[in-house]
Amino acid sequence: MPTNRRLTPEEIKQNLLAAYPVKVARKRAKHIVINDPTPETMPEIGANVRTIPGIITQRGCTYAGCKGVVLGPTRDIVNITHGPIGCGFYSWLTRRNQTRPTSDDDDNYMTYCFSTDMSEENIVFGGEKRLKQAIQEAYDIFKPKAIGIFSTCPVGLIGDDVHAVAKEMKEKLGINIFGFSCEGYKGVSQSAGHHIANNQLFKHVIGTDDTPSDGKYRINLLGEYNIGGDSFEIERILSKCGIDLVATFSGNSNYDAFANSHMADLNVIMCHRSINYVAEMMETKYGIPWIKANFIGAKSTAKSLRKIAQYFEDQELIERVEQVIAEEMQEVDRVQGAAKARCMDKTAMLFVGGSRAHHYQDLFAEIGMKTVCAGYEFGHRDDYEGRRVLQSIKVDADSRSIEEIHVTQDPDKHNPRKTPEELESLQAKGVSFKDYQGLMIDMDENTLIIDDISHYEMEKLLDTYKPAVLCGGIKEKYAVQKMGIPCKQLHNYDYSGPYAGFKGAINFYTDIDQMVNTRIWKLITAPWQAHPELIATFAKEA
Amino acid sequence: MLLRHTTDKIQERKALVVNPAKTCQPIGAMYAALGIHRCLPHSHGSQGCCSYHRSTLTRHYREPIMAATSSFTEGSSVFGGQANLLESISNIFTVYDPDIIAVHTTCLSETIGDDIAQIIAKAQADGKIPEGKSVIHANTPSYVGSHVTGFANMVKNMVMYFSKSSDLKREQINIIPGWVEPADMREMKRLTTAMGIKTVLFPDTSDVLDAPQTGRHQFYPKGGVTIPQLQTSGDSKATISLGEFTSLPAAKALDAKCKVPFHSLDIPIGLTATDRFIQTLHDVTGAAVPDEITDERGKMVDIITDMQQYFYGKRVALAGDPDQLIPLTEFLVTLGMQPVYIVTGTPGKRFEERMSEILTDAVPDAKCKQAGDMFLLHQWIKQESVDLLIGNTYGKYIARDEDIPFIRFGFPILDRVGHSYLPNVGYAGGIRLLEKLLNAILDRQDSMSLEESFELVM
Numbered sequence A: 001m002p003t004n005r006r007l008t009p010e011e012i013k014q015n016l017l018a019a020y021p022v023k024v025a026r027k028r029a030k031h032i033v034i035n036d037p038t039p040e041t042m043p044e045i046g047a048n049v050r051t052i053p054g055i056i057t058q059r060g061c062t063y064a065g066c067k068g069v070v071l072g073p074t075r076d077i078v079n080i081t082h083g084p085i086g087c088g089f090y091s092w093l094t095r096r097n098q099t100r101p102t103s104d105d106d107d108n109y110m111t112y113c114f115s116t117d118m119s120e121e122n123i124v125f126g127g128e129k130r131l132k133q134a135i136q137e138a139y140d141i142f143k144p145k146a147i148g149i150f151s152t153c154p155v156g157l158i159g160d161d162v163h164a165v166a167k168e169m170k171e172k173l174g175i176n177i178f179g180f181s182c183e184g185y186k187g188v189s190q191s192a193g194h195h196i197a198n199n200q201l202f203k204h205v206i207g208t209d210d211t212p213s214d215g216k217y218r219i220n221l222l223g224e225y226n227i228g229g230d231s232f233e234i235e236r237i238l239s240k241c242g243i244d245l246v247a248t249f250s251g252n253s254n255y256d257a258f259a260n261s262h263m264a265d266l267n268v269i270m271c272h273r274s275i276n277y278v279a280e281m282m283e284t285k286y287g288i289p290w291i292k293a294n295f296i297g298a299k300s301t302a303k304s305l306r307k308i309a310q311y312f313e314d315q316e317l318i319e320r321v322e323q324v325i326a327e328e329m330q331e332v333d334r335v336q337g338a339a340k341a342r343c344m345d346k347t348a349m350l351f352v353g354g355s356r357a358h359h360y361q362d363l364f365a366e367i368g369m370k371t372v373c374a375g376y377e378f379g380h381r382d383d384y385e386g387r388r389v390l391q392s393i394k395v396d397a398d399s400r401s402i403e404e405i406h407v408t409q410d411p412d413k414h415n416p417r418k419t420p421e422e423l424e425s426l427q428a429k430g431v432s433f434k435d436y437q438g439l440m441i442d443m444d445e446n447t448l449i450i451d452d453i454s455h456y457e458m459e460k461l462l463d464t465y466k467p468a469v470l471c472g473g474i475k476e477k478y479a480v481q482k483m484g485i486p487c488k489q490l491h492n493y494d495y496s497g498p499y500a501g502f503k504g505a506i507n508f509y510t511d512i513d514q515m516v517n518t519r520i521w522k523l524i525t526a527p528w529q530a531h532p533e534l535i536a537t538f539a540k541e542a
Numbered sequence B: 001m002l003l004r005h006t007t008d009k010i011q012e013r014k015a016l017v018v019n020p021a022k023t024c025q026p027i028g029a030m031y032a033a034l035g036i037h038r039c040l041p042h043s044h045g046s047q048g049c050c051s052y053h054r055s056t057l058t059r060h061y062r063e064p065i066m067a068a069t070s071s072f073t074e075g076s077s078v079f080g081g082q083a084n085l086l087e088s089i090s091n092i093f094t095v096y097d098p099d100i101i102a103v104h105t106t107c108l109s110e111t112i113g114d115d116i117a118q119i120i121a122k123a124q125a126d127g128k129i130p131e132g133k134s135v136i137h138a139n140t141p142s143y144v145g146s147h148v149t150g151f152a153n154m155v156k157n158m159v160m161y162f163s164k165s166s167d168l169k170r171e172q173i174n175i176i177p178g179w180v181e182p183a184d185m186r187e188m189k190r191l192t193t194a195m196g197i198k199t200v201l202f203p204d205t206s207d208v209l210d211a212p213q214t215g216r217h218q219f220y221p222k223g224g225v226t227i228p229q230l231q232t233s234g235d236s237k238a239t240i241s242l243g244e245f246t247s248l249p250a251a252k253a254l255d256a257k258c259k260v261p262f263h264s265l266d267i268p269i270g271l272t273a274t275d276r277f278i279q280t281l282h283d284v285t286g287a288a289v290p291d292e293i294t295d296e297r298g299k300m301v302d303i304i305t306d307m308q309q310y311f312y313g314k315r316v317a318l319a320g321d322p323d324q325l326i327p328l329t330e331f332l333v334t335l336g337m338q339p340v341y342i343v344t345g346t347p348g349k350r351f352e353e354r355m356s357e358i359l360t361d362a363v364p365d366a367k368c369k370q371a372g373d374m375f376l377l378h379q380w381i382k383q384e385s386v387d388l389l390i391g392n393t394y395g396k397y398i399a400r401d402e403d404i405p406f407i408r409f410g411f412p413i414l415d416r417v418g419h420s421y422l423p424n425v426g427y428a429g430g431i432r433l434l435e436k437l438l439n440a441i442l443d444r445q446d447s448m449s450l451e452e453s454f455e456l457v458m
């Protein structure tokens, strides 16, 4: 007899696994954990390992993480996809990275798709000649200041050496040209591509322009990609506070800012997953400390601003930041209150990306909505359990193929922005450096955390929890909505946004309020389907 | 300017494609496979391709696009993908229970050289394919052809895997509709039903990719050609193959395999292509054309005669796929318009041949390019502008920069709805196209005219 008793998390988990073949169930079991937010007793989650073939995954490939995510938002590099046409076509403008050229003459190639469109002949005889020719043509027509080359799956297999081609053409043309070995199979998800992008940016671009930048409080923002204008909103807030942004990796960015980014005094990380490598390497080489921040959610935005101000230990800045927060929070509070009244106690599930499934819980909490389960598409254990587990993560064969570059202190450019004593005293005041505590610590006990969720599991969970909203990506969007549950896309924001910062929070409250409360969800069933017995009676009498 | 680096100075390019007017084979195979009832498409390669194809189809249809992937990693790239495919097959049947899995390859598995037929045979031998279920495949290397080729390859292999001939010939014909929208396939079926003709139409994405909102996600929606239907295609009286690029390979295969004669036509877009379609249906089956259809035709012609003046001489640029562009261009010529620039990314000399047949007399200075790209099209427009641009959503960047009225047509359409619900084919589809063309032209006239010559009645 089915009862109305609520299933325990363990039962839900077992239900999810029940449909799988034994071997699959055994593997998936490691990726589904019942949360315990206490660090000492927190369970270990399986993450950043191969997706099981045939399972229907949310994940994409290394190329997507490299070309699409990290390099995609930079406007003035000509990014040539080396491969057959598809990969380049699909990554053409589809991520909604916005950019704002500074003038009509400022280069902007983001609306363009460049590809070598390899043919069978290139696959058989090699594509290096074609690649060189393509670079030459791109140079002749566009005269860009830099060209990036992105390898797709077949390239690695046929043995094209994109780095050698890049080097040769760089010498020939006198502009910066660099390659990325980001073939789709290089890792288990987009995440490998982030790492590869970080490495090459660090090797070829960052630190190549030593022009001192102006401003008193100079920071870089890392892991913010300007989806729907998020970077614009953060830029607005920072400039209101008097904080100078040297470079953003990579929302609304340009090549020169990357080259000059080592002149900043603090690295502020938004998406830890995709960019922590650059922060780590910059710290070692140039002595720039990094902190984790989050501009998603009004409270988190305020907290992040305070953290930055504290870092600079300047009373004027601290006061300015407080003033900005107070000003901005007025409108935030007003809209938040209204949305909260309509959204209170509704539930959300978040399965997306490598940081958003965590960050967006703050926004939901601000309107009284609770996250009942969550997980990343391509997060690693540290994104779930916190960086404290870094040492204990086993490096498997799939991750080993990604280059780990060995970075040392730059003899000329290394300049520790803070002394160890200063860092320690800041740490004591609550500014934690090099630290990300992950998603699990912020989620309730007994919530389900699921890594690399399969489509099957997602539908099953929707049936079980019947949340008011699920956050996912485009591939989930309409399947979820067909179940009568609104799906908020958190890769592209459903073509809305920005959602970052104070104005972004306001947009999000309004969008979620609209989404979960719109009338149409109540009109899915036709009247004659809702009361079939009435119609039947009428038909009989007639 | 959105495309600020595009100028009218055309430099020859041999290796660099800029702003493609095509994409890769597997997405076409995936779309075709969705037109089989209870079919789960499967992408054999790294998971990125599958993710991209699903995303693009999802954006175009705003419907769930379910498909699985072999999720290759470096190991599979070195040792081949057999283990991944075998594992996929058994996981898919256990978890998602389709009637059929349609495997297509990717550049990666093609470059490795995985022999899919052999792997499927092995899956069969190992008992990984449950009784009554099927696994089919198509080779879809993206370094050959385009998304159109992938669609054609999967449709052809529906024939190779399923069509059978028995002694019993059936009073039915096959229609291979080409890469058209669910609404177009539905419209073709409406027309043949009105003529009382029994058909097997494959693939058929109607009621798959335009599924209703019911509050339940039907993993396999009710539409799609069924396997028994596909099997009987070998016993049909004839095949009508629509589109040389997308449908002809399947029609030829069916002729070779089961001796079903075929008639190769254009997709019935516009007046004369639809006339040929209906006439051929009549000729092949002997079925009378009902007044309902003749009247529809008359209504379409009526609109053209009424509004002829607005079409006349308008310069049009088009980008898209060969099988659509050929009848569409012919239609524009029928209307008295001037299709001056036409680009497809799909390679194939046949495209330029057909275009020159259509355009030599009507628009002698038209420029037409196969294996071209949108960058070239834009450069032509920069040299001498047009009154109208027709293409997929990517065209809107050109349209905005050059301030040209724009009609969305083709694949993908990422920013509007309607294409999956309302047809472009047949006379009904023709009326819809006419409405779109006129709206674009007349809205433009309204917004550009001087106040003193602003027209109430047009």
Ligand code: SF4
Binding pocket: A083, A084, A085, A086, A087, A088, A152, A153, A154, B024, B025, B026, B048, B049, B052, B105, B106, B107, B108, B142
């Ligand atoms: S690798 Fe080939 S199949 Fe995959 S997306 Fe790229 S072009 Fe298409």
Ligand code: SF4
Binding pocket: A061, A062, A063, A064, A087, A151, A152, A153, A154, A182, A183, A184, A185, B046, B047, B048, B049, B050, B052, B106, B107, B108
């Ligand atoms: S071919 Fe490789 S690089 Fe291209 S989309 Fe597929 S997995 Fe990604």
